[in-house]
Amino acid sequence: MRFTWIAAAALLALSTTATPAEARVCDGGRSSQLAAVFSVLHAGVGEWYLRGWGSLENAPPNKFWLGFIPIYGWPYLSIRSAIDSSRCQTFDRAY
Numbered sequence: 001m002r003f004t005w006i007a008a009a010a011l012l013a014l015s016t017t018a019t020p021a022e023a024r025v026c027d028g029g030r031s032s033q034l035a036a037v038f039s040v041l042h043a044g045v046g047e048w049y050l051r052g053w054g055s056l057e058n059a060p061p062n063k064f065w066l067g068f069i070p071i072y073g074w075p076y077l078s079i080r081s082a083i084d085s086s087r088c089q090t091f092d093r094a095y
Contacts, residue, residue, distance in 0.1 A: 026050050026088035035085035043067030043077035046085030047092075060092035 024032040030050055039046030044064030051058040063081050067073035084091055 024086070024088060028052060032086050032088050035088075036082040039081035039085045040078050043073055043081040044092075046081055047090040050085060050088065050090050060090065062092045 026032055026035070027050070030052075035046035035049050037046070038049050042064075044060045044062075044067055047063065048059040056064075063077055067077050067081075080093075084093075
């Protein structure tokens, strides 16, 4: 009897679990998850990807260049950039 209740509870738990959310698709069909990964690697690169790469003028200058400063650029700006990229935002705020 105990096994039946445990099996029923396990089946109920497995059937009601939420499925993983799909990645947000930004303008141009670009993935917000990939943009966030690029931003973790270096601040501003995720926004540059969301803007369609191109010349360095498409990269957000404050985040990109300040990203080379230790401690401020990484990890702070990289995290800030990853949050913005995951929301499909291409702001250039460095605060």
